Amino acid sequence: MGLTGSEQKNKNKKKIKILISGPFSAGKTQFIKTISEIEPLTTERRTTKKDEKKVKDYTTVAMDFGKITIDDEHELYLFGTPGQARFDFMWDILGKGALGIIVLVDSTNPETFHEARQIINYFESRYPVPMVVGANKQDLPDAWPPEMIKAALNLDTEDIPVIPVVAKYKESVKNALLKLLEEIYKEFG
Numbered sequence: 090m091g092l093t094g095s096e097q098k099n100k101n102k103k104k105i106k107i108l109i110s111g112p113f114s115a116g117k118t119q120f121i122k123t124i125s126e127i128e129p130l131t132t133e134r135r136t137t138k139k140d141e142k143k144v145k146d147y148t149t150v151a152m153d154f155g156k157i158t159i160d161d162e163h164e165l166y167l168f169g170t171p172g173q174a175r176f177d178f179m180w181d182i183l184g185k186g187a188l189g190i191i192v193l194v195d196s197t198n199p200e201t202f203h204e205a206r207q208i209i210n211y212f213e214s215r216y217p218v219p220m221v222v223g224a225n226k227q228d229l230p231d232a233w234p235p236e237m238i239k240a241a242l243n244l245d246t247e248d249i250p251v252i253p254v255v256a257k258y259k260e261s262v263k264n265a266l267l268k269l270l271e272e273i274y275k276e277f278g
Contacts, residue, residue: 101162102158102161102162102163102164103162103163103164104164104166105159105163105164105165105166105188105189105270105273106166106168106186106187106188107165107166107167107168107187107188107189107190107191107266107269108168108169108170108183108184108187108189108190108191108212108216109121109153109167109168109169109170109190109191109193110169110170110180110190110191110192110193110208110212111170111192111193111194111195111205111208111223111225112194112195112201112204112205112208113201113204114195114198114201115193115194115195115201115205115225116193116195116225116226116254116256116257117153117169117170117193117256118131118153118169119256119257120167120169120191120193120223120225120254120256120262120265121153121154121155121167121169122153122155123256123257123258123259123262124155124157124167124259124262124263124266125155125156125157125167126155126156126157126158127155127156129153129154129155130152130153130154130155131153131154152168152169152170152171152183153167153168153169154166154167154168154169155167155169157266165266168183168187170183177211180208180211180212181215184212184215184216185216187216187218188218188219188273188277189218189219189220189221189269189270189272189273190212190216190218190219190220190221190269191220191221191222191223191265191266191269192205192208192209192212192220192221192222192223193222193223193225193254193256194222194223194224194225194238194242195225195226196224196225196226196227196229196232196233196234196235196238197226197229197231197232197233199233199241202238202241202242205222205242206242206243209222209242209244209249218273218276219269219272219273219275219276220249220269220272221249221250221251221252221265221268221269221272222238222239222242222244222249222250222251222252223251223252223253223254223256223265224238224251224252224253224254225254225255225256226254226255226256227253227254227255227261228255228257228258234253235251235252235253236251238251239251250268250272252264252265252268
């Protein structure tokens with residue numbers, strides 16, 4: 090039994106794997122939910138640690154997955170990593186084959202910037218692919234601007250763009266993905 094025309098067309102699309110990472114509560118799941126054209130696969134469970142419960146009720150324990158069709162030939166597969174270090178074994182599993190990485194940072198929570206830098210270092214050392222830092226929650230009054238986050242993450246000498254993001258706004262998420270695709274194109278042409 091052969092494939093239908095649309096199944097064959099879908100089979101021939103180039104799949105571009107993008108990783109969405111960052112510390113706990115940076116907005117990774119929301120980022121994927123906002124842009125995915127399919128109902129995202131999420132592995133959220135109730136938070137169990139007291140300090141995490143104060144921030145949010147649910148957290149990703151394995152991964153999030155979403156998909157976007159760019160054009161007739163390309164699809165983006167978005168894989169969101171868990172934010173807590175206790176689930177960091179998933180970072181290596183999900184990082185394999187990624188062509189680019191967006192590291193989201195909660196712009197309102199400078200206490201997580203050190204952890205964000207550790208995540209950047211982790212992926213730079215294992216998967217040296219183009220990376221963009223998304224300074225998320227820019228719609229909130231106490232958000233640090235991207236330039237200050239770039240300095241706080243010691244990215245001044247690195248060629249990693251830091252851009253403003255609001256993960257609940259589709260246009261903002263789209264702009265972050267377009268910036269990453271631009272970086273991927275520069276790297277791989």
